[in-house]
Amino acid sequence: MTPDSGAAGFWSYTHRDDEIEEGRIRRLAAKIANEFEAITAEELHVFLDKNDIKWGDEWRARIDSALTGSTLFIPVITPRFFKSDECRREVLTFSGHAASLGLDELLLPILYISVPGITKGEQSDDVMALIAKRQYVDWTQLRLEDENSPTYRQAVHSLAVRLVEILERTAEVDPPPIARIEDPESDDEPGMLEMLADAEAALPRWNETMVEFAQTIAVIGEAVSEANTEMELSDARGAGFAGRLRATHKLAERIKPSAERLSVLGEQYSAELVKVDPGVLGIIRQVESEGPEAAEAEQVKEFFETIREFARSGRKNMEAYQEFSDILQGLSGMSKSMRPLMGKMRGAAQQVVDGQAVIDEWERRIDEVTS
Known part of the structure; x- marks a missing residue:
């Protein structure tokens, strides 16, 4: 399968979190996509439902085509997120591919509900450590705002602008030389x-x-x-x-x-x-x-x-x-x-x-x- 052209955002979250939030997580994705399109006049393809075969097909196709430089992965971080094997697997899979291409920025976590292991800087959990190393967006207080409030709308705009900036920076990034596994600091490119x-x-x-x-x-x-x-x-x-x-x-x-x-x-x-x-x-x-x-x-x-x-x-x-x-x-x-x-x-x-x-x-x- 050939991936769809244009920018895409894959949202990773637990359905139970969205149910508890009465659909606010899915609405946030739609609001950001709309704001992205308003800013750029280009569509941001949003993939939300992991039970939809198109989510999995497009996900694999973009990974296998070196992420195309325009694929964003947005995990919505909550305590429940780290209990989901599926969510953990997605973070690990995307992170590895993105890092191998020098495109770490394409992984953009949203800290939706505070997780002590991330906010306090104490991670023995491998997936939590990967998230903590990224410049995540803190939404822990914004999630309590009215969705139509100026504060909330400004935050949506700021996040959409950040997505645009990330895609612009990563568009021309060349894959880095492959470091040797036993000596990642080596300056010599191995054969x-x-x-x-x-x-x-x-x-x-x-x-x-x-x-x-x-x-x-x-x-x-x-x-x-x-x-x-x-x-x-x-x-x-x-x-x-x-x-x-x-x-x-x-x-x-x-x-x-x-x-x-x-x-x-x-x-x-x-x-x-x-x-x-x-x-x-x-x-x-x-x-x-x-x-x-x-x-x-x-x-x-x-x-x-x-x-x-x-x-x-x-x-x-x-x-x-x-x-x-x-x-x-x-x-x-x-x-x-x-x-x-x-x-x-x-x-x-x-x-x-x-x-x-x-x-x-x-x-x-x-x-x-x-x-």
């Missing part, structure tokens, strides 16, 4: 073989991380199973809630090191994948630009197959992570001693899911290039 070698060197390290992650999950699962057995025995002795509480405290102490290790592994894994994502996408784009012969080169074919195998392996692991999520759900009703650990473990599991989204996008682009 194709060097880039492939660097990427391949990183893959075993990520695999090792995932192996340790799975092993740590297994340790936690065994501890939870033993704690459940202790609770059953305690109930049989008539120890009541006091017996259950003792077993829960014991479980918390036992799994604390594992939960902390999961947190470290999750942060390292997702942070590194996000960091190298633009470089890997750049490699794929370079192979695509050099044509069929580059895609058929032995080293390239080996690298692409390694990525595909890594993606397949990750999807298999998702089943274990789903079981782990079920375990966490079962722990959620236990004592407050479990709450900090729950947060660490849930965060780690989410970061692995985010990492898989990055790898799946690599595989998708490889399939596009080689089909």
